[in-house]
Amino acid sequence: MNTLVPLPVVLPLLGAALTLLLAGRPWTQRTVSVGCLSTSLVVAVVLLVQAYRQGPLVVQIGGWPAPVGIVLVADQLAALMLVVSSAVTLCVLLYSIGQGQAEVGERSPVAIFHPTYLVLTAGVCNAFLAGDLFNLFVGFEMLLAASFVLITLNGTGPRIRTGSTYVVVNVLASMIFLISVGLVYAATGTLNLAQLTARLDALPGGVRLSLQLMLLVAFGIKAAVFPLSAWLPDSYPTAPAPVTAVFAGLLTKVGVYAIIRTQTLLFPGQQAGELLMVAAGLTMLVGILGAVAQSDIKRLLSFTLVSHIGYMIFGVGLSTVAGLVGAIFYVVHHITIQTTLFLISGLVEQRAGSTDLRRLGGLARLAPLVGVLFFVSAMNLAGIPPFSGFLGKLGLLQAGVAVGGPLPWTLVAVGAVTSLLTLYVASRVWNIAFWRSPCQTVAPTAPLPALMVGATVALVVLGVSLTFVAGPLFDVTGRAAADLIERTPYVRAVLPGGAS
Amino acid sequence: MRAAGANLVSFITIGVLVGCGVTLLLERSLSRILLGVILIGNGVNLLIVFGGRSGEAPVVGVSDEAAMSDALPQAMVLTAIVITFGFTAFLLAISYRSWYLSGDDEVPDDIEDREIVRRTAQHEVSAADLTGEPPTADPQQVDAPAPPREEGPG
Numbered sequence: 135m136n137t138l139v140p141l142p143v144v145l146p147l148l149g150a151a152l153t154l155l156l157a158g159r160p161w162t163q164r165t166v167s168v169g170c171l172s173t174s175l176v177v178a179v180v181l182l183v184q185a186y187r188q189g190p191l192v193v194q195i196g197g198w199p200a201p202v203g204i205v206l207v208a209d210q211l212a213a214l215m216l217v218v219s220s221a222v223t224l225c226v227l228l229y230s231i232g233q234g235q236a237e238v239g240e241r242s243p244v245a246i247f248h249p250t251y252l253v254l255t256a257g258v259c260n261a262f263l264a265g266d267l268f269n270l271f272v273g274f275e276m277l278l279a280a281s282f283v284l285i286t287l288n289g290t291g292p293r294i295r296t297g298s299t300y301v302v303v304n305v306l307a308s309m310i311f312l313i314s315v316g317l318v319y320a321a322t323g324t325l326n327l328a329q330l331t332a333r334l335d336a337l338p339g340g341v342r343l344s345l346q347l348m349l350l351v352a353f354g355i356k357a358a359v360f361p362l363s364a365w366l367p368d369s370y371p372t373a374p375a376p377v378t379a380v381f382a383g384l385l386t387k388v389g390v391y392a393i394i395r396t397q398t399l400l401f402p403g404q405q406a407g408e409l410l411m412v413a414a415g416l417t418m419l420v421g422i423l424g425a426v427a428q429s430d431i432k433r434l435l436s437f438t439l440v441s442h443i444g445y446m447i448f449g450v451g452l453s454t455v456a457g458l459v460g461a462i463f464y465v466v467h468h469i470t471i472q473t474t475l476f477l478i479s480g481l482v483e484q485r486a487g488s489t490d491l492r493r494l495g496g497l498a499r500l501a502p503l504v505g506v507l508f509f510v511s512a513m514n515l516a517g518i519p520p521f522s523g524f525l526g527k528l529g530l531l532q533a534g535v536a537v538g539g540p541l542p543w544t545l546v547a548v549g550a551v552t553s554l555l556t557l558y559v560a561s562r563v564w565n566i567a568f569w570r571s572p573c574q575t576v577a578p579t580a581p582l583p584a585l586m587v588g589a590t591v592a593l594v595v596l597g598v599s600l601t602f603v604a605g606p607l608f609d610v611t612g613r614a615a616a617d618l619i620e621r622t623p624y625v626r627a628v629l630p631g632g633a634s
Numbered sequence: 635m636r637a638a639g640a641n642l643v644s645f646i647t648i649g650v651l652v653g654c655g656v657t658l659l660l661e662r663s664l665s666r667i668l669l670g671v672i673l674i675g676n677g678v679n680l681l682i683v684f685g686g687r688s689g690e691a692p693v694v695g696v697s698d699e700a701a702m703s704d705a706l707p708q709a710m711v712l713t714a715i716v717i718t719f720g721f722t723a724f725l726l727a728i729s730y731r732s733w734y735l736s737g738d739d740e741v742p743d744d745i746e747d748r749e750i751v752r753r754t755a756q757h758e759v760s761a762a763d764l765t766g767e768p769p770t771a772d773p774q775q776v777d778a779p780a781p782p783r784e785e786g787p788g
Contacts, residue, residue, distance in 0.1 A: 202706070268710055275717045282724050291735045298664055298728050298741050305671055305721050306659065312678045312714060319707060320685030368746075427750055 138181060139193040139208050142174045142216055142259035150252035157245035164231050167248045171224040171255065178216035185213040186610060190617075190627035192265070200629050201329045205265035209624055210614035211462060212262045215391055218466050219262070221596060222383050222473050223255050225589045229477055230376035232585025233484070246283065254280035254380070261388050265628055267315050267325040270392060274311065274356070278304050281385060284377045285369065292372045300369035303355065311352035318345055328628035330400050331621055346401040350393065350410075357389025359447055360417035363440045367424065370439075371432035375480025378432065382439050383473030387465050390446045394461065397450055398618040408541060410451030415545050418444030418552040425559045431479045431489040431567065434559060438515065439472050441552055448545050449530050452537050458615035460529035463608060467514075467522045467600055474511045474593040478504060481590060482567065484582055491563065496572030503587065505568045507594050512560035514597055517553045522600035527553055529608075644684050651677030664729035664739040671725060675718035679711050 149170030156163045185191055190209035194200060208216070230247065257276030264270040281304075286297035319325055321341055322333040334342055351362070358366040366386070370378050397406065421441025428434040446468070449461025483489050485501045498505040514521035527549060534546040600607065617623045626632075651673050658670030686704030690697035729739040 268713070272713065272717075279717075279720055279724070282721075286728065286731075289731050289735075294728060294732050294735060295742055295745075298732060301721075301725060301728060302659070302664075302667055302671075302741065305725070308717075308721075309671075309674050309678055313681060315710075316678060316682035316685050316707075319682065319710075325710075427754070428746075429750070429753075430746065433746060 136191050136193050138177050138184075139191050139206050139263065140195065141177045142181075142220065143206075143256050143263065145170050145174050145177075146252040146256040146259070150249040150256070153248040153252060160234075160245075163245075163248050167227055167252060168224070168231075170252060171220065171227055174255070174259070175217070175220040175224055178213065178220045181208045182210070182213035182217050182610070184208075185210045186613070189623055192627050200265075201324055201326045204269055205326065205328075205628055206263040206269075207265040207327075207624065207628060208263055209617060209627070210610060211391075211394070211618065214462070214466065214610060214614060215262045215387075216259060218469050219255075219258055219384055219387075222469055222593070223251075223258075223380060225593045225596075226376050226380045226383075226473060226477065227251065228592075229379075229480070229586050229589035230374075232583040232587075232589065233374075233376060233480070247287065250280045250283045251380075253277075254284065258384050258388055262391060265327055267318060267327065267330070270395075271308075271311055271315055274388070274392075275308060277385065277388065278308065281381060285373045285381070287374060287377065296369040296372045299365055303365040303369075307352050307355035310348065310355070314345060314348035314352055317348065321345065326628070327395070327399055328625040331625055334400055342401070343405060346397075346406055349396050349400075350406060353389045353392045353396070354413070355389075357386050357393060357447075358417075358440050358443055359413050360420055360440075360444070361413070363417065363421070363443070366440055367433055367436035370436045371430065375432075375476060375483060379473045379476035379480065382436070382476050383469045386439065386443055387469050390443065390450075390461075390465055393447070394450055394458070394465075394618070397453070398458065399621060399624060402619070402621065403453070407451045407453050410447055411541050411545050414444040414447035414451055415548045416444075417441065417447060418548050422552050422555040422559065426555065426562075429491045431482060431491065431494075431563060432476070434491075434563065435472070435475050435479060438556060438559060441556070442468055442472070442515070444552070445527065445530055445549060448549065449533065451545075452533055452542065454533060454537060455612070455615050455619050456533035456536055457530070458618055459608065459611045460526065460533050462611040462614055463522075463529055464526040466607065466611075467526045467597070470593060470597045470600065471511060471515050471523065474590065474597055475508075475515065477586075477590045477593060478508050478511060481507075481582060481586060484586070491566045494567040495570045496568075498568040500572070501582070504582075507590055508568065509564060510594055511597060512564065516557035516560050518557070520601055522597065522604060525601065525604050525608075644680065648677045648680050648684070651680070662740045664725065664732060664741060667741070668722065668725045668729060672718070672722055675714075675722075679714055679718070682707050682711050682714065 149166055152166050153163045156166065181191065185208055190207055192200075193206045195204040195206065198204070230251075234247075254277050257273050257278070257280060259273075260276060261270055261273030264273050282297070282301050285300055286293050315325065318330070321337060322330060324330060324333060334345070355362040355365075370381055373381070397410075418441050421437050421439075421444065425434050425437035425441060428437060446461045446464050449457040449464065451457070479489050481501070481504045482494070482497065485504060486494055486497060488494065514523045517523040517527045531546050531549055534542040534549070655670040655672075655674030655677060658666045658673065661667060661670070686707035689703035690701045692702045692705035692708070732739045
């Protein structure tokens with residue numbers, strides 16, 4: 135069963151090579167991509183079931199034993215992330231195939247899209263499965279290199295302009311990450327996460343804290359936590375809709391995942407908890423206030439994305455089991471919902487030719503199905519009771535109340551305010567774009583491609599069904615969080631002889 | 635031959651490389667940023683190499699095991715060099731494309747932010763937001779008839 139663990143990384147990479155060779159045959163290329171991602175979804179589900187039943191699955195690549203060789207670890211947290219990310223990437227791939235069919239006349243370079251997209255998926259999966267810091271770095275670089283190509287797709291003026299900001303900021307973050315990797319190795323002589331748990335504990339407090347903060351800055355840039363978040367709303371919106379959707383859903387969450395993993399496994403305790411909570415509060419407020427001012431749906435959604443990263447960081451900052459449970463549940467919810475909303479904005483763009491609120495109107499009558507999809511997803515994001523957004527926020531706020539004290543209480547208040555402001559932003563988009571009378575005669579366009587609508591509907595259904603599986607899901611996240619806090623299941627699985 | 639281990643000179647070298655790199659990174663022109671990235675990348679690679687034990691070539695049979703240098707940072711640096719190389723190539727491509735499209739390779743401001751500041755200054759916040767009126771019926775949106783769409787499908 136352990137042999138399945140590398141598949142989510144290996145399959146998309148093989149698929150990328152194949153699709154590059156098949157560049158001249160669009161249909162074979164599409165079949166290969168969809169086949170690869172569907173298989174990795176199945177593999178991810180099997181891994182989650184196995185990790186739930188018998189604890190973390192470990193594979194030592196090339197047969198080298200753990201502290202020296204590369205290990206891939208699929209514990210419950212990693213497997214859960216794999217399942218969600220595979221499902222989301224598959225839906226977005228189908229959506230982009232649907233959109234590609236619609237844009238046949240525009241010579242969009244579909245040939246490069248599929249290989250790059252598969253490399254991106256492999257990088258995301260590698261980051262989730264990495265059992266040592268350097269492999270985590272490699273995973274980040276894989277997904278970054280692919281994302282550079284995707285964000286500047288076609289090389290048009292606006293995409294180059296925003297792409298250059300994105301590239302420079304992320305290269306800088308990678309350098310900071312690499313410096314921290316070098317320092318961690320110099321200080322401890324290992325990069326294996328399981329072995330680091332013991333060796334970092336033996337370091338002097340100051341060295342340990344500075345390593346922790348270096349890693350936090352690197353991951354904070356990638357996750358777009360407030361003082362380090364300004365690059366995101368500037369660079370995401372100009373990319374094609376499916377690209378923005380998958381970036382918004384996954385890339386920032388890989389950063390959040392890395393923060394969760396390193397903070398719990400390497401640096402347990404409250405040392406950076408207060409710092410994280412302050413950053414989380416500011417992220418929520420600044421992000422959502424930015425969203426209120428925007429007049430373009432995609433930019434507005436980018437700001438809500440930044441804002442809601444704050445909820446997850448809040449859960450991590452609490453460093454209790456309940457806080458982590460909330461944070462992990464929120465990551466799952468937010469990957470789904472943020473991707474869905476960006477896909478819907480793509481549908482709006484396809485239907486009305488723009489996502490600028492000043493030009494939109496009357497979409498509820500023009501495209502009723504898009505209206506329904508947007509309404510359900512926006513209410514889900516804002517956290518209206520039956521939806522998973524409500525459950526995630528409730529879990530986090532309860533965890534904050536349980537800890538008590540001035541800072542957690544402030545964060546609970548900020549979280550509630552942010553939720554209300556998200557509702558305001560969502561209803562503003564609804565009122566302007568969907569509800570008011572049409573502002574101009576929209577030329578009758580061809581009906582939306584069925585595959586685009588189908589993929590979006592599938593994601594909306596996935597988002598809504600999170601409510602129905604919330605019980606089992608909270609069970610999984612609860613056990614994942616307990617394992618994270620306890621640390622020993624992970625360490626024992628990687629190093630059966632114990633860490634030293 | 636036994637290499638010198640981590641010493642003051644090596645750390646000064648790393649510091650100078652990274653420092654110069656950061657200075658260049660703060661420039662607006664992409665080609666200078668590119669040079670900055672290269673310098674920082676080299677500085678970081680040196681840092682990783684010096685993080686391991688120094689000694690003889692880590693090849694079994696060639697040198698004594700106790701005197702061997704640490705092979706792991708060297709392996710990591712190889713990977714890091716390849717990655718930095720790839721990023722450098724991509725940055726070069728972007729700066730060329732930017733120069734090709736606009737005549738220079740400066741990283742410009744966020745246009746949308748300026749736009750929002752401008753509209754805020756002109757109190758162009760739409761009162762039609764929460765009513766059902768089309769924007770043309772909104773007296774406050776005097777200059778708001780949006781520019782014509784660049785292109786419409788079909």
